[in-house]
Amino acid sequence: MNFLPRLATILDQDKWQQEVQPFSSSRPKEPGYKIHDSDPLKVEAAKLILENEKFAVLNPVYSLESENFNTMGSELQKIITDATYKYILGSLDLNGFKAEVEKWKKSGGDKIIGEYEAAYKEANS
Numbered sequence: 001m002n003f004l005p006r007l008a009t010i011l012d013q014d015k016w017q018q019e020v021q022p023f024s025s026s027r028p029k030e031p032g033y034k035i036h037d038s039d040p041l042k043v044e045a046a047k048l049i050l051e052n053e054k055f056a057v058l059n060p061v062y063s064l065e066s067e068n069f070n071t072m073g074s075e076l077q078k079i080i081t082d083a084t085y086k087y088i089l090g091s092l093d094l095n096g097f098k099a100e101v102e103k104w105k106k107s108g109g110d111k112i113i114g115e116y117e118a119a120y121k122e123a124n125s
Contacts, residue, residue, distance in 0.1 A: 010038045064123065066115035072108045079104045 010016045037043055066073075083100035086092035092100070105113075 013037075013039055060120060061116050064116055064119040066112050066119065068108050068111040068115055073112070076104055076108055076112070079107065 037046075069076075079100055083092060083097050083104075087094070087097040101109075
Protein backbone atom coordinates (compact mmCIF):
# COMPACT_ATOMS: atom_id res chain seq x y z
CA MET A 1 0.00 0.00 0.00
CA ASN A 2 1.38 3.44 -0.96
CA PHE A 3 1.15 6.02 1.85
CA LEU A 4 2.87 8.87 0.01
CA PRO A 5 0.84 12.08 0.19
CA ARG A 6 -1.28 12.83 -2.83
CA LEU A 7 -1.80 16.42 -3.90
CA ALA A 8 -5.36 17.68 -4.26
CA THR A 9 -5.95 21.15 -5.68
CA ILE A 10 -9.04 23.16 -4.81
CA LEU A 11 -10.31 24.41 -8.16
CA ASP A 12 -13.46 26.21 -7.02
CA GLN A 13 -12.91 28.02 -3.71
CA ASP A 14 -16.57 29.03 -3.31
CA LYS A 15 -17.79 25.48 -3.86
CA TRP A 16 -15.12 24.16 -1.46
CA GLN A 17 -16.26 26.58 1.25
CA GLN A 18 -19.95 25.84 0.63
CA GLU A 19 -19.93 22.09 0.12
CA VAL A 20 -16.80 20.67 1.76
CA GLN A 21 -15.75 22.87 4.68
CA PRO A 22 -19.06 22.59 6.60
CA PHE A 23 -18.25 18.90 7.05
CA SER A 24 -14.60 19.35 8.01
CA SER A 25 -15.13 18.49 11.67
CA SER A 26 -16.89 15.24 10.80
CA ARG A 27 -14.31 14.04 8.26
CA PRO A 28 -11.64 11.66 9.49
CA LYS A 29 -8.13 12.93 8.98
CA GLU A 30 -6.92 11.94 5.57
CA PRO A 31 -3.13 11.66 5.92
CA GLY A 32 -2.75 10.47 2.33
CA TYR A 33 -3.93 13.77 0.85
CA LYS A 34 -2.25 17.12 0.95
CA ILE A 35 -4.67 19.90 0.05
CA HIS A 36 -3.26 22.58 -2.22
CA ASP A 37 -5.26 25.79 -1.91
CA SER A 38 -5.71 27.65 -5.18
CA ASP A 39 -6.03 31.04 -3.44
CA PRO A 40 -2.60 32.67 -3.90
CA LEU A 41 -3.04 34.87 -0.82
CA LYS A 42 -3.67 31.85 1.41
CA VAL A 43 -0.70 30.05 -0.12
CA GLU A 44 1.53 33.07 0.55
CA ALA A 45 0.15 33.44 4.10
CA ALA A 46 0.88 29.77 4.86
CA LYS A 47 4.42 30.19 3.52
CA LEU A 48 5.02 33.30 5.63
CA ILE A 49 3.68 31.61 8.76
CA LEU A 50 6.17 28.78 8.32
CA GLU A 51 9.00 31.27 7.74
CA ASN A 52 8.04 33.22 10.87
CA GLU A 53 8.38 30.13 13.06
CA LYS A 54 12.15 30.76 13.03
CA PHE A 55 11.64 34.21 14.56
CA ALA A 56 8.44 33.90 16.58
CA VAL A 57 8.65 34.50 20.29
CA LEU A 58 5.85 32.88 22.25
CA ASN A 59 4.34 34.92 25.05
CA PRO A 60 4.72 32.86 28.26
CA VAL A 61 2.04 34.98 29.96
CA TYR A 62 -0.86 33.73 27.80
CA SER A 63 -1.56 30.80 30.09
CA LEU A 64 -1.11 32.77 33.32
CA GLU A 65 -3.52 34.83 35.40
CA SER A 66 -3.24 38.34 36.80
CA GLU A 67 -6.18 39.78 38.73
CA ASN A 68 -5.01 43.33 38.12
CA PHE A 69 -4.63 42.70 34.39
CA ASN A 70 -8.16 41.30 34.30
CA THR A 71 -9.58 44.38 36.00
CA MET A 72 -7.31 47.19 34.75
CA GLY A 73 -5.53 45.74 31.71
CA SER A 74 -7.51 47.48 28.98
CA GLU A 75 -7.20 50.88 30.67
CA LEU A 76 -3.46 50.43 31.19
CA GLN A 77 -2.96 49.11 27.66
CA LYS A 78 -4.27 52.43 26.33
CA ILE A 79 -1.30 54.21 27.97
CA ILE A 80 1.20 51.96 26.18
CA THR A 81 -0.67 51.93 22.87
CA ASP A 82 -0.96 55.74 22.79
CA ALA A 83 2.69 56.16 23.75
CA THR A 84 3.78 53.68 21.08
CA TYR A 85 1.86 55.47 18.32
CA LYS A 86 3.07 58.89 19.45
CA TYR A 87 6.66 57.63 19.52
CA ILE A 88 6.38 56.06 16.06
CA LEU A 89 4.79 59.22 14.65
CA GLY A 90 7.46 61.40 16.23
CA SER A 91 5.27 63.39 18.60
CA LEU A 92 6.98 61.71 21.56
CA ASP A 93 10.72 61.24 22.01
CA LEU A 94 12.41 58.29 23.73
CA ASN A 95 12.42 59.99 27.13
CA GLY A 96 8.72 60.78 26.76
CA PHE A 97 8.03 57.15 25.86
CA LYS A 98 9.99 55.95 28.90
CA ALA A 99 7.99 58.38 31.06
CA GLU A 100 4.76 56.84 29.76
CA VAL A 101 6.06 53.37 30.61
CA GLU A 102 6.76 54.59 34.15
CA LYS A 103 3.23 56.05 34.29
CA TRP A 104 1.92 52.62 33.24
CA LYS A 105 3.96 50.93 35.98
CA LYS A 106 2.76 53.35 38.69
CA SER A 107 -0.85 53.07 37.52
CA GLY A 108 -0.89 49.31 38.13
CA GLY A 109 1.61 47.86 35.70
CA ASP A 110 4.02 46.96 38.51
CA LYS A 111 1.26 44.95 40.21
CA ILE A 112 0.53 43.12 36.96
CA ILE A 113 4.21 42.34 36.45
CA GLY A 114 4.45 41.01 40.01
CA GLU A 115 1.38 38.82 39.62
CA TYR A 116 2.61 37.38 36.32
CA GLU A 117 6.08 36.74 37.78
CA ALA A 118 4.53 34.88 40.74
CA ALA A 119 2.21 32.88 38.48
CA TYR A 120 5.10 32.00 36.15
CA LYS A 121 7.29 30.90 39.06
CA GLU A 122 4.45 28.76 40.45
CA ALA A 123 3.73 27.17 37.07
CA ASN A 124 7.40 26.37 36.42
CA SER A 125 8.47 25.14 39.83
